[in-house]
Structure formats: structure tokens, C-alpha cells
Amino acid sequence: MKILFIQTGGTIDKNYPxxxxxxxxxxxxxxxxxxxxxxxxxxxYEVVSLFRKDSLDVNDQDRSVLKAFLESTExxxxxxxxxxxxxxxxxxxxxxxxxxxxxxxxxxxxxxFKESDADFNxxxxxxxxxxxxxxxxxxxxxxxxxxxxxxxxxxxxxxxxKEI
Amino acid sequence: MKILFIQTGGTIDKNYPxxxxxxxxxxxxxxxxxxxxxxxxxxxYEVVSLFRKDSLDVNDQDRSVLKAFLESTExxxxxxxxxxxxxxxxxxxxxxxxxxxxxxxxxxxxxxFKESDADFNxxxxxxxxxxxxxxxxxxxxxxxxxxxxxxxxxxxxxxxxKEI
Amino acid sequence: MKILFIQTGGTIDKNYPxxxxxxxxxxxxxxxxxxxxxxxxxxxYEVVSLFRKDSLDVNDQDRSVLKAFLESTExxxxxxxxxxxxxxxxxxxxxxxxxxxxxxxxxxxxxxFKESDADFNxxxxxxxxxxxxxxxxxxxxxxxxxxxxxxxxxxxxxxxxKEI
Amino acid sequence: MKILFIQTGGTIDKNYPxxxxxxxxxxxxxxxxxxxxxxxxxxxYEVVSLFRKDSLDVNDQDRSVLKAFLESTExxxxxxxxxxxxxxxxxxxxxxxxxxxxxxxxxxxxxxFKESDADFNxxxxxxxxxxxxxxxxxxxxxxxxxxxxxxxxxxxxxxxxKEI
Numbered sequence: 001m002k003i004l005f006i007q008t009g010g011t012i013d014k015n016y017p018x019x020x021x022x023x024x025x026x027x028x029x030x031x032x033x034x035x036x037x038x039x040x041x042x043x044x045y046e047v048v049s050l051f052r053k054d055s056l057d058v059n060d061q062d063r064s065v066l067k068a069f070l071e072s073t074e075x076x077x078x079x080x081x082x083x084x085x086x087x088x089x090x091x092x093x094x095x096x097x098x099x100x101x102x103x104x105x106x107x108x109x110x111x112x113f114k115e116s117d118a119d120f121n122x123x124x125x126x127x128x129x130x131x132x133x134x135x136x137x138x139x140x141x142x143x144x145x146x147x148x149x150x151x152x153x154x155x156x157x158x159x160x161x162k163e164i
Numbered sequence: 165m166k167i168l169f170i171q172t173g174g175t176i177d178k179n180y181p182x183x184x185x186x187x188x189x190x191x192x193x194x195x196x197x198x199x200x201x202x203x204x205x206x207x208x209y210e211v212v213s214l215f216r217k218d219s220l221d222v223n224d225q226d227r228s229v230l231k232a233f234l235e236s237t238e239x240x241x242x243x244x245x246x247x248x249x250x251x252x253x254x255x256x257x258x259x260x261x262x263x264x265x266x267x268x269x270x271x272x273x274x275x276x277f278k279e280s281d282a283d284f285n286x287x288x289x290x291x292x293x294x295x296x297x298x299x300x301x302x303x304x305x306x307x308x309x310x311x312x313x314x315x316x317x318x319x320x321x322x323x324x325x326k327e328i
Numbered sequence: 329m330k331i332l333f334i335q336t337g338g339t340i341d342k343n344y345p346x347x348x349x350x351x352x353x354x355x356x357x358x359x360x361x362x363x364x365x366x367x368x369x370x371x372x373y374e375v376v377s378l379f380r381k382d383s384l385d386v387n388d389q390d391r392s393v394l395k396a397f398l399e400s401t402e403x404x405x406x407x408x409x410x411x412x413x414x415x416x417x418x419x420x421x422x423x424x425x426x427x428x429x430x431x432x433x434x435x436x437x438x439x440x441f442k443e444s445d446a447d448f449n450x451x452x453x454x455x456x457x458x459x460x461x462x463x464x465x466x467x468x469x470x471x472x473x474x475x476x477x478x479x480x481x482x483x484x485x486x487x488x489x490k491e492i
Numbered sequence: 493m494k495i496l497f498i499q500t501g502g503t504i505d506k507n508y509p510x511x512x513x514x515x516x517x518x519x520x521x522x523x524x525x526x527x528x529x530x531x532x533x534x535x536x537y538e539v540v541s542l543f544r545k546d547s548l549d550v551n552d553q554d555r556s557v558l559k560a561f562l563e564s565t566e567x568x569x570x571x572x573x574x575x576x577x578x579x580x581x582x583x584x585x586x587x588x589x590x591x592x593x594x595x596x597x598x599x600x601x602x603x604x605f606k607e608s609d610a611d612f613n614x615x616x617x618x619x620x621x622x623x624x625x626x627x628x629x630x631x632x633x634x635x636x637x638x639x640x641x642x643x644x645x646x647x648x649x650x651x652x653x654k655e656i
Contacts, residue, residue: 001307016339016437024352039281040272042305042322108204109344112441114606117203123287123306130288130308131295141206142287143165144294158206175508180601188516273508276605278442329635367609368600370633370650436532445531451615451634458616458636459623469534470615471493472622486534 002044003129004075005032008066008090009053010083012107012118027052031111032081035122046075055083055090055106063093070097078102079125084140084152084159091138091147102136103129104147108157166208167293168239169196172230172254173217174247176271176282191216195275196245199286210239219247219254219270227257234261242266243289248304248316248323255302255311266300267293268311272321330372331457332403333360336394336418337381338411340435340446355380359439360409363450374403383411383418383434391421398425406430407453412468412480412487419466419475430464431457432475436485494536495621496567497524500558500582501545502575504599504610519544523603524573527614538567547575547582547598555585562589570594571617576632576644576651583630583639594628595621596639600649 007013007030015028033047050069051062070078076099082090084106091104105125111118125139138145140159153160171177171194179192197211214233215226234242240263246254248270255268269289275282289303302309304323317324335341335358343356361375378397379390398406404427410418412434419432433453439446453467466473468487481488499505499522507520525539542561543554562570568591574582576598583596597617603610617631630637632651645652 011344014344016342016441035284036306038279039284040305040322042307042324112443113344114440114442115202119283120199120203120287120290123284123289124291124294125287126284126306127288127291127293127303127308128295129291130306131292139291141204142200142290142294143206144291158204160206178508180503180506180605276607277508278604278606363612364634366607367612368633368650370635370652443530447611448527448531448615448618451612451617452619452622453615454612454634455616455619455621455631455636456623457619458634459620467619469532470528470618470622471534472619486532488534 001077001130002046002075003077003079003126004073005030005045005047006066006069006078006080007032007047007049008051008058008062008080008082010055010081010106011109012081012111012121013052014110015112025110027054030081031107031118032079032122034111035119039119053083055086058083058086058090060093063090066090067094070094070100070102076100077129079122079129080104081122082106084108087138087140088147088150088152091136094136096134096136099134101129101132101134103132103139103144104137105139165241165294166210166239167241167243167290168237169194169209169211170230170233170242170244171196171211171213172215172222172226172244172246174219174245174270175273176245176275176285177216178274179276189274191218194245195271195282196243196286198275199283203283217247219250222247222250222254224257227254230254231258234258234264234266240264241293243286243293244268245286246270248272251302251304252311252314252316255300258300260298260300263298265293265296265298267296267303267308268301269303329405329458330374330403331405331407331454332401333358333373333375334394334397334406334408335360335375335377336379336386336390336408336410338383338409338434339437340409340439340449341380342438343440353438355382358409359435359446360407360450362439363447367447381411383414386411386414386418388421391418394418395422398422398428398430404428405457407450407457408432409450410434412436415466415468416475416478416480419464422464424462424464427462429457429460429462431460431467431472432465433467493569493622494538494567495569495571495618496565497522497537497539498558498561498570498572499524499539499541500543500550500554500572500574502547502573502598503601504573504603504613505544506602507604517602519546522573523599523610524571524614526603527611531611545575547578550575550578550582552585555582558582559586562586562592562594568592569621571614571621572596573614574598576600579630579632580639580642580644583628586628588626588628591626593621593624593626595624595631595636596629597631
């Protein structure tokens, strides 16, 4: 098994600014690399960075770049780290790509934080991508969800499944 | 979705001894509770403790207790934290239980350690149990494996699949 | 021995925003409380919050409030957590207060970060306040310095002693 | 200012065993190096390892080696990491050495643990060694104590000053 990890930005990769610029975060190297390096990984993987944006700043041009990349890559098991606020939009935009298993994940607290949920969330994505066959999914809050049927609840911040 | 987590011991739950007894660890409260509490979980779960043993001390009587518990519980999605040294033996002993999805996991470093792989491994187990239907599996090193076809390599410490 | 800890803000207390406001930090509860609670403390202490500002936003009115508070408090051993950028200015403004030992400290990375220097810096302040008799000092980079004779180097970010 | 740090062992440096030997810790590289490397240190320092023992195993031969080393070294500001159980005995054995400021410290939880007090305690030792002139001291629980007048309370585990 080989997994490709793609960085697009979001909370998971936020770091304290190296310059003394006061209040603003910056989006730094992919957290997924640090998590995998300490986790006694037994599969092959690569980590690539496509862009580094807060997900509120991700636009349809970015999504087109991501989709084109996913369609052209030879990899068939892919985990994408992405900000949570527009994760369903991006995952829906990408949609299903024949022959590929794609899982989006992210975090509520940056991986640099002691109390971060990043390690767990990346684990959930890895566990599901082991088993899933084809399709594009969201892995947040320990749940696997279809992009079209879930949304981030504005009050709780948790991902919920739409009532039909 | 509801997941039952079962503690049996192992490295993942080892803590520094409260008494000043020098070199020995003790197996403490289930690490899985601490990981889930900080990870913005969106599913229901329970955590129960069956026993607290280093996996080299787990014997067939313990395994019978575990198997009987698994057969009698109403839960159908179950994650078992267990020491890695005899994890394949215990998982093979338990075997497949009709209607139940059972995933064993553990850690190379206690969850109490800064560099622990516990959060990631619990995540892998949760991600896979979302998707798997029936059967008993091992989730270590980011891989899902059948208990009968894997072993812990004595040199690398990693779980490998048996050549046939 | 009893030590009074005063929060004024700065990097040490920055936390990820609870609202999903994108890039901005917020200054949260005093980090010093969390550090002391886990450090098996054998002295009495109190923690009070005077204000919560990035040190670039601390003005002379804030400094007057702080100085008045220091002059009126009954405590004689006082540690002040403060942003590093204007720490020498605030400590010089406060100056020496008869009968009181005052130590300013802070951090380069928030205490919430895994790699934070907060615990160490608070320790340095506590160690020095045990021994110092009277005066107002800065404890950064593991060094005790006089506010008038030190400055934060714009390039290295470290506190240096002025050449005379 | 230059500080010499000497490792003698104890809880602060305990690590999970690299071999899969079950319950036993091992005493690993000096934790003080990791703490200093992340703490934006502004003074010169060296770290040397004299021995790696749980402090219950430190005997008078070890103490003689330590004392001889302290008497012969050119350094005059010295911090010694040591297990807490016999820290007063070792510090009393060493006694005062003319021209030298010596501070013993340690930890209740290994530096490898998330909740460790190691960073704080090393900070206390560094802060006090900045200010102290001559003598041999114990820095534990955020307090500076004379080796002859303190003891580790068997119940609380904290260092207390003897009633006279």
C-alpha cells in the first residue's frame, strides 16, 4: 500500500509566526509529515504541498488545481489535509474520480498544540483509506461521511449528516 | 454509530508509578479515554476495562474472558487496546464473531509520552471500524491486517504480513 | 515563601481562537496556572490577571495601572508575565519599588504549543525570585537582566545587554 | 555566563526501553539538552554525563566520583540533574566547594512525559544559579533549599525543611 498526502492548508498546519508579527498565524510545513515520522509507519507514502490557505480563502480556482492534480496523479489512495470550514465544498467540487480513494481530513487545533486532534484525525483517514475502495470522503470527528450529505454545524463546529 | 472500546493493558496505557518504586511502569486508566476527550468526537462510545496486563503476561484464561465478553456484548463495533507482543495471538484466539467488527490496536510508546503514536493508532482503528463490516483485525503501523496472516517482526518491531 | 503572579498578556498566553475566526490568536487564561499545577509546587502562590494584551499594544496607561497595583499590593515577591517586544519598556517604567522583588518573564512560543519555552521561563523567574532581594528584573533566555541595561535584538529575537 | 550541566540519572532522564523488555524504564540521554535546545538560551553551556543511575542505586563511590569531578572542573556555575530520593544525601556529601555555585535538581515525571515538571525545574535551577554566589543547593518544588536542612517527605513526596 502506498498513500499520497496532499497539503492544502487549514488549521492543522498553522504555526506561530517566525516574524514577531503579533496576532497572526502562518501556515507552515505539512503536519502530516511530523505525525507519520513518529508513528512507526509500515506503508509507503509521499507528502506534497499544493497550496497553504485558510479554507475560507480557498476558491474555485484552487479547487480546479486540486481536481486536475488528482485526475493526473498515478496514486490511487490519497489523503488531503484541508481547513474544515469549506471542506465539504472542496470535496464536493472534486467529486468521485474513477479508480481513486480520496479522504479529506483536518483539525480543530493545529498539530503544534499539545491538545491537538491532528494525530487522531490523520489516523482516522489512514484507517479508512486502507479499507475503502473507490470514492471521495470526509473524515472528521471520527466519522466517515459523504461530502454531499454532511455539513459543518455553525454552533457546535462538528460535522453533521443532513436530514433528508 | 456507537463504538465500544475495551482496555486489556499494554504499552499504550503505561504510566510512571505513583509510588516511588524506581524503574517499573504501571498500567493505568485507559489512554483511549483521554484521546477521545480531546478529539471532538462525533459518535457515541463507551470505554470498559477488562484487565491491565503487559501483553507478554496475557494468558489463554485472559483470552477466554475476553472472547466470552465479546460474544455476550450487544455492541457490534469494538476496538480493543492490547500490548503488541502477543496481539496476533489474542486476535487469532478471539477469531471472527458473527455480526461483529473487532479491531485490535496498541502503541509503541505510552500515550503519556510526548512522542507517542497512541492518538494516531486509535484513529486508524476508528477509521477502519467505520468502514469494515464483519471480522477481527489488527491495526498497527497504519495498516489493517488479518491476525492469522501477520506477525510482529522481532528485529524491526513492525507488523509484517507472512509470506505464503 | 509566597509568590504573586500577574498576567498582562503576551505570547505566553496566546491560544487558538474558540470562534472560527481564521488567522488570529486570542489571549486566554494565564499559562502560569497550568505550569504551576503540574509542577509539584511547594510554595504558596496567587495568580491575578491585570490585562491581556499583545505587548506591542501595551501603553503607558496600562503601565501606570500595573505600577499602581505593584505599589499597593502587600506581596513582596512578584512575577509578571508579559509580551517580550516591550518588556524592557514596561519593566523600566515600573522601576524599583522599595521592599519588592519583581521579575518579568514571557515566552517565544505560547504555552499551548508542544515546543513552548514557557515552563522553563517561568521556572527561571521562580528560581531567581527565591534568591533575589530587592529590585525589578527581566528573566528571558535563561538570564537575569536589569531592564535598563537590556534590549530585545531585532534580528535574533534574543535579549542582549547594552554595550557601555 | 557559562553553566555546566551534569547528568547523574534519576527520573528526569528515564525513557521507554528501546528493547521490548516489558515494564522496565531505562535512563537515556540527558533531558537537560532537549529542554535547553528549545528554550532560546542566551548563555553558554555544556552538558556532561557522569553516570546514569536511579538515585536509590547511587552509592558513596559514585558520590566520591562526582565530588572529585566538581573539585577538578574549571566551571564555577554547575547544575546537577539527580534522582530525588537521595538528592539531599548526595548534595550533603558534595558539600560546599570554594568558589563554586552548585544546584541539584530533578523531576517527578520524566521529561519524555507530556505532563513532566522537568522544564520548570531546570528553569528554577538556571534562574537561581544566575543569582547565587557560592554554595551547594537543592532546587525542587520551586524552592531553593540547603541540602542539610531539607528532606523528601515520604508521604507527600515533596521536599520540606527540617524543623529545628
